[in-house]
Each structure stands twice: as structure tokens, then as C-alpha cells.
Amino acid sequence: MxxxxxxxxxxxxxxxxxxxxxxxxxxxxxxxxxxxxxxxxxxxxxxxxxxxxxxxxxxxxSKEGLVAALVDDRVSAYLDLGLAAVDDPSATLPERARALGDRLTAASDEQHDWHLLFLELWQRTVRTGRSDGSFLQRRRELHAAVTDAITAHAEQAGARLPVPAASMATLLLALSHGLAIERMVDPASVPDDLMGQVLALLVEGGPVEPTGPDRR
Structure with a gap:
């Protein structure tokens, strides 16, 4: 035919x-x-x-295939944005941290849809208790990539981190999403430079002796 x-x-x-x-x-x-x-x-x-x-x-x-592709797309974009914000090798680690925080704050204003979607995906993951979903898997991959980037930047800058790189990655992701949510509800409560200031203070401090599972 x-x-x-x-x-x-x-x-x-x-x-x-x-x-x-x-x-x-x-x-x-x-x-x-x-x-x-x-x-x-x-x-x-x-x-x-x-x-x-x-x-x-x-x-x-399918719809689930679309959701998985959307998660992959937005997580990859988040990582690329963060890496681009700290690509100045001549900057000190606190300067890079401040630049990263400022850029992520600006991105939170540009990507309200992603944060609303993030909250729904988070709720679905928590409510179902699934550990094999695309959202959780990509979050773990993002955490690993952020941990590697923090380690590399600290070594290149000759700086000692106050906590292990993996813990810094957890703090970074939690601050990024938490402050973005607060800023969506009450923009005046989260100044443009707040996240940058907090991240800079985190890396400026001296190493903290671990007391929990991270202690080696």
C-alpha cells in the first residue's frame, strides 16, 4: 500500500x-x-x-515517561546552572559560594513552575515510600554530582571544608529548595543575597569535628 x-x-x-x-x-x-x-x-x-x-x-x-523526562531535564539544567556560576578558577571558595547562592536565588524567581513541581514530586515520593522512582534516583545522582563538584572546587582553591563534601551538598540542596519555597510565599523574607551570604559563611568557617556517622 x-x-x-x-x-x-x-x-x-x-x-x-x-x-x-x-x-x-x-x-x-x-x-x-x-x-x-x-x-x-x-x-x-x-x-x-x-x-x-x-x-x-x-x-x-506515557505520562510517567514524560514525568521522568521532565525530572531529568530540570535536574540537569539545575546542575549546569550551578556549575556555570562557579567557573571562575581565580575566585576564592567563599567568592564562588556567594556567586552560586546569588545565581540559584535568581533562578528560583525564574523557575516557579519547577519548584511547584518539585514539591509535588517530593510528596509523591514520601507518600508512596518508593525508593526506585525517577525523582529519587535523579536526586541521588544530582547529590553525587554536587558532592564531586564541591570536592573539586575545594581542592582547586586549596581550602578545607567545614564538613564533608557530601554533607555540604545536602546543605546546598536543602538551602536552595527551602529558601526558594520561602521566597515564593514571602519574597521580602528572603533577600536576594541571603543564600550567597550563608554559603560563603559555611565555607569560610574552619573544619568542624564530626560527631555523628561522618566521623572518621
Whole structure:
């Protein structure tokens, strides 16, 4: 059975697959943040992106596949943003920490949808108790990557961290999300430079003798 090839006009109108995928991910972030993951349908996401539901299935396979891809996309973007903020090798560790905090604070204002989605994904993970979901897995990968970056920057700057790098990574992620949530509710309570100040103070302090499981 033969098929009719698309006309030149149809070919020109068809966006590249990467553009379709990007549009669907952005639409999913907006739609899920506003309606909730369970409350939003794939039709809603597709309509917000200007496509049909078939485009979602062809790119992500299912709703859970779309959610997993969205988590991967936003976590990767978060890591890239952080690494770019501390790419000045001539800066001291406190200067890099301050620059990182300031950039992450600015990003929190730009990415309200992601923080709303983060809260819902966090709730789903806690309520279900699942340890094999894409959200938790990507969080662990992000934590490991942040730990490695902190270790590398401390060594390059010739600085001693006040707590183990893994603990610093935990503090960084907790501060980033916690302050972003507070800033969304009451912007005046979280000054633009608060996170940068706190991170700089953390790395300026001398090493703290561990008293818990981290003690070696």
C-alpha cells in the first residue's frame, strides 16, 4: 500500500523532533505545576504545547515517561546552572559560594513552575515510600554530582571544608529548595543575597569535628 509523501509546504511546517520535545517538556512543567501531575491530562499538556496527544506518546511513551523526562531535564539544567556560576578558577571558595547562592536565588524567581513541581514530586515520593522512582534516583545522582563538584572546587582553591563534601551538598540542596519555597510565599523574607551570604559563611568557617556517622 503506497503512501502519499508530504508536500514541501508540509515538510517546512513540521518542526524538528528536538523542538517538539522541548516544547512538550516546557508545556508539561507549566501544566503539571498549575493542575498537578495527577490532575493534568496528556491532552492538556499537548494542547499547551500546540500539538496532539500523539506527539507526547511518540516522544515519551506515557505520562510517567514524560514525568521522568521532565525530572531529568530540570535536574540537569539545575546542575549546569550551578556549575556555570562557579567557573571562575581565580575566585576564592567563599567568592564562588556567594556567586552560586546569588545565581540559584535568581533562578528560583525564574523557575516557579519547577519548584511547584518539585514539591509535588517530593510528596509523591514520601507518600508512596518508593525508593526506585525517577525523582529519587535523579536526586541521588544530582547529590553525587554536587558532592564531586564541591570536592573539586575545594581542592582547586586549596581550602578545607567545614564538613564533608557530601554533607555540604545536602546543605546546598536543602538551602536552595527551602529558601526558594520561602521566597515564593514571602519574597521580602528572603533577600536576594541571603543564600550567597550563608554559603560563603559555611565555607569560610574552619573544619568542624564530626560527631555523628561522618566521623572518621
Amino acid at each position: 503506497s503512501t502519499v509523501p508530504p508536500t514541501p509546504a508540509e515538510v517546512r511546517r513540521r518542526p524538528p523532533r528536538d523542538e517538539v520535545r522541548r516544547a512538550l517538556l516546557d508545556a508539561a512543567a507549566r501544566t503539571f505545576a498549575r493542575q498537578g501531575i495527577d490532575g493534568a491530562s496528556l491532552d492538556d499538556v499537548a494542547a499547551a504545547a500546540g500539538f496532539t496527544k500523539g506527539a507526547v506518546y511518540s516522544n515519551f511513551g
